[in-house]
């Protein structure tokens with residue numbers, strides 16, 4: 001294993017979150033490799049990565065390529081793509097992966113590794129909505145994965161340039177709950193980059209909190225065009241949001257999530273985040289695929305395994321999917 005100073009770190013997918021991570025890591029002195037393509041690849045080569053956040057402006061050169069073979073084996077990979085990109089991406093990552101490589105998916109929604117490392121009646125089950133026929137589980141050894149929940153808001157201003165207007169927090173945890181050595185060094189590396197980083201023995205607890213955040217805001221933001229401030233702050237929209245939160249809390253509880261979750265406090269915090277456009281609303285605006293399977297369908301699937309329904313959430317997902325499919329809507 002390499003020492004903390006010469007670890008090979010790769011960001012896969014240099015959009016809003018990938019650039020935020022790359023810029024903070026690079027500015028902290030950690031050399032960063034970036035797997036990118038198209039205009040983003042050219043921009044990163046020419047100008048490095050740029051980020052404006054609450055601490056000011058950060059700029060760092062990065063080593064970037066579209067070729068995994070050129071980048072070679074890494075100690076740590078942050079996957080920062082949208083969920084729908086994973087099926088095409090994971091089978092291509094082979095050249096980046098060595099025997100000790102840690103892979104941290106920084107991806108919203110129910111992760112494809114959700115049941116990995118869990119004992120009990122669901123052990124080894126696949127979440128079909130995010131991992132149809134187990135294709136993702138087959139493409140990447142699940143032992144490589146360190147779970148992550150990301151509480152960052154970010155938007156791409158241009159290729160290789162990100163802006164983030166709220167505090168950064170990442171929670172990391174082993175799928176089986178161990179406080180492993182790799183969990184500690186990855187947490188330290190992220191923390192060193194000025195991103196608050198916590199190690200959790202129960203990574204699915206913050207995961208459910210984040211699922212509630214996404215499910216109560218992202219699909220509704222596509223239907224309405226509303227920002228977080230509006231969704232969580234306006235009395236009319238809060239009524240719908242509160243129903244989705246209640247439905248999702250029941251599913252989280254059925255899976256044993258230990259979260260202290262007060263919907264009123266949560267909505268106040270959400271409204272205080274300001275005029276933030278969810279990542280799904282950004283995708284909608286660009287005509288990109290929406291993460292409805294990971295953020296929505298997968299939760300409905302998990303609810304079904306417990307014999308529970310989510311009628312309001314299901315309706316909102318139907319409307320968001322319809323809106324996302326309209327060719328004239330972008």
Ligand SMILES: NC(=O)C1=CN([C@@H]2O[C@H](COP(=O)(O)OP(=O)(O)OC[C@H]3O[C@@H](n4cnc5c(N)ncnc54)[C@H](OP(=O)(O)O)[C@@H]3O)[C@@H](O)[C@H]2O)C=CC1
Nearest residue numbers: 013014015016017036080081082085107108152153154279
């Ligand atoms: N933005 C936000 O505020 C937040 C986002 N998240 C989550 O973080 C994850 C990342 O989101 P975000 O950064 O917003 O997403 P973006 O769409 O901004 O960035 C994704 C990037 O991945 C790249 N990519 C996709 N496939 C490949 C590939 N095969 N090879 C190389 N690059 C690839 C895309 O490139 P290209 O442009 O060429 O397609 C794009 O640059 C999502 O799950 C999102 O829900 C979580 C919290 C907040």
Ligand SMILES: CC(C)(CO)C(=O)C(=O)O
Nearest residue numbers: 153213214217278279280
């Ligand atoms: C900002 C936030 C928390 C909204 O749900 C998010 O994760 C996203 O935009 O995808």
